[in-house]
Amino acid sequence: MGEFPSAPEEAVEVAERECGGSVQLSEVTDRRGSTVWKATGPSGSAAIKSGTGNGVPVTAREAEALHLLDWPDHFLGGSVGKDLAWVVTRWFDAPSTWEMFRPVRETKDGRERALSAAVDLCHAITDLHGSGWVHSDLQPEHALHTDTGVRLLDVSWAWCEGFEPPDIFRGGMTHLLAPELAASIGVGIQPVTPSPAAEVHSLAATLWTCVTGRWPLDYPTAGIDPKALTPSQLRARVANRSIPLDSATPWPELQEPLREVLLAPRRQRPTAGELAETLRSVNA
Ligand SMILES: Nc1ncnc2c1ncn2[C@@H]1O[C@H](COP(=O)(O)OP(=O)(O)OP(=O)(O)O)[C@@H](O)[C@H]1O
Ligand SMILES: [Mg+2]
Structure with a gap:
């Protein structure tokens, strides 16, 4: 098992804006080039997902899809680059x-x-x-x-x-x-x-x-x-x-x-x- 990667800084900033200040990150999943963290701050939580390697096009498409779907109380921000894509969404504390x-x-x-x-x-x-x-x-x-x-x-x-x-x-x-x-x-x-x-x-x-x-x-x-x-x-x-x-x-x-x-x-x-x-x- 490799070390859990660190969350993209810009994504953390988006989460901090949403969560009312500095956030604590906890790891949720890390597989197939996609990593998810729960970011928790003074006034709430957000999910940060980043894609690297093979995960870049997958997370990049998620960023595009979230943008097009236009769920304002769900999608908080995203970015697509050559080597890294990420999305930040509201964290839903609810059972699957x-x-x-x-x-x-x-x-x-x-x-x-x-x-x-x-x-x-x-x-x-x-x-x-x-x-x-x-x-x-x-x-x-x-x-x-x-x-x-x-x-x-x-x-x-x-x-x-x-x-x-x-x-x-x-x-x-x-x-x-x-x-x-x-x-x-x-x-x-x-x-x-x-x-x-x-x-x-x-x-x-x-x-x-x-x-x-x-x-x-x-x-x-x-x-x-x-x-x-x-x-x-x-x-x-x-x-x-x-x-x-x-x-x-x-x-x-x-x-x-x-x-x-x-x-x-x-x-x-x-x-x-x-x-x-x-x-x-x-x-x-
Ligand atoms: N916005 C959110 N609110 C609450 N939980 C979330 C949120 N986003 C992700 N999670 C949790 O993280 C898990 C993984 O997220 P997601 O399915 O988006 O990533 P993934 O990399 O595709 O993972 P997998 O390969 O398991 O499908 C979800 O099953 C869920 O438990
Ligand atoms: Mg999944």
């Missing part, structure tokens, strides 16, 4: 979707709260799609459930018409990827074009993972170890739908509508809003 489902996974308690979080996430995605955007990298840890609504994190691959992703984009997390998107990546179509329909697949896959604690696809039954495959080999299996869905059903009433989404052909998938309505009628 993964955390909202923890009691469900561990004790089967807390179903009402988890279900309401699932519906809130569907509504947040409905609003995003309504504004012409797709997040493109939905994951259990990429939505935070605050008292004032769901906040989406890690928008490096967020897409709207005319804001095409760069060549390095491979559709987001493969375990949660829609088969048609995996197929288009497999045949080398560029730019990889996300869609609201593909995102509804990832939304259902995210919620499935939060319920079961496992990826939606049953790799052992298909006789594969996903870690032993290259991403493109795994995408090929996702694309041809040859891996069955996991058979664990800790919460069948919630998993059944998610299963329908995960097995549906693209054109028969509900919208995020329709999925929200279906989940609202699930018994907690």
Whole structure:
């Protein structure tokens, strides 16, 4: 393990303006050329994310996406250079979707709260799609459930018409990827074009993972170890739908509508809003 890198000075200055004075930095993550700190000052906290090496284009696109998305109470500043890109965002002290489902996974308690979080996430995605955007990298840890609504994190691959992703984009997390998107990546179509329909697949896959604690696809039954495959080999299996869905059903009433989404052909998938309505009628 290398030493945790230090935060870009200018980014720290932005955080200090937001947090009412000098800030204490604590390390959150450091992987694949992307480092995140929590900066805490006298009047609040901010997230600083910097990209170096391979992380430069990824964080640079996040800075552009945040600028275009224009979330004034979220984006505080950013900068893009040749060797370094960074963004500063407001820190949201709130549980992720993964955390909202923890009691469900561990004790089967807390179903009402988890279900309401699932519906809130569907509504947040409905609003995003309504504004012409797709997040493109939905994951259990990429939505935070605050008292004032769901906040989406890690928008490096967020897409709207005319804001095409760069060549390095491979559709987001493969375990949660829609088969048609995996197929288009497999045949080398560029730019990889996300869609609201593909995102509804990832939304259902995210919620499935939060319920079961496992990826939606049953790799052992298909006789594969996903870690032993290259991403493109795994995408090929996702694309041809040859891996069955996991058979664990800790919460069948919630998993059944998610299963329908995960097995549906693209054109028969509900919208995020329709999925929200279906989940609202699930018994907690
Ligand atoms: N604004 C924020 N408010 C609260 N927590 C945040 C914020 N930004 C980032 N985090 C925390 O830091 C983690 C990593 O952030 P992010 O996903 O943006 O970085 P990343 O480098 O892409 O990490 P990963 O590779 O894990 O996806 C998040 O899952 C979340 O726990
Ligand atoms: Mg992330």
